[in-house]
Amino acid sequence: MATKQLKDSSDETDLRRADSLAREIFSDVANKWALLIIEALGERTLRFSELREEVEGISHKMLTQNLRMLERNGLAERKVYPTVPPRVEYTLTQPGQALRATVDLICDWTHQHFGHIEAARRSFHP
Amino acid sequence: MATKQLKDSSDETDLRRADSLAREIFSDVANKWALLIIEALGERTLRFSELREEVEGISHKMLTQNLRMLERNGLAERKVYPTVPPRVEYTLTQPGQALRATVDLICDWTHQHFGHIEAARRSFHP
DNA sequence: CCGGATCCTTGCCGATACTG
């Protein structure tokens, strides 16, 4: 990953910290479930149970785990209504939305290059 | 992931196949190592050993495994020079380049929202 | 309804050794 240009910091420590953090964020975010959750949320606000239905095949555990991660990184917001039974809603924050825009592009890419990929797979002999 | 609008196919089977394939491609591609390799390759042509140095922390095994996957999906091209010792070079295909462009955006995003994320982490108390 | 905790299985991934 490219290093951000930090103007004039004569101290390399900041750069190193930034890079290692950047890699960490990248690793957090660049995984199947996280991206699918972000796609599913889109501009909507969804309850936990709705998300679970929306994201095909995700387990209860993976969903909470990834939601905590998104929340921790400030990409999603968690709103709890202290009713009974409880009601918890999730929304993407503005940075989350920005990320979603790029994930959308990956989806577009998938559809655009569908044919190419299918063809490549057929003509691929290990 | 959103389903591509296939005009007028009265047969649902195609849609299902397309969606399942799309998810499969997405799962292949949406993983840390694959994306980092794509980033590392960029517009360059790199040898196996060069890639190994370029992609920080990747193991021999993961590198070959992911390169085979990229090749299978037609995202990277593998060129073997039958010299001794052997020389193998990898390049992104045009679809691979297109995908890389979107990955670049994710990197940009990471750097742009760096501050927000750090702040969110500090103020996050489980 | 939500989410944490626990147990248990699966499969990822690194290490190593061996071929062309």
Add this chain to the structure above:
DNA sequence: CAGTATCGGCAAGGATCCGG
């Protein structure tokens, strides 16, 4: 140098239960 094969540890992830 590049790639395959095998093995084993360990962490990811599923199933389940309980508690708020």
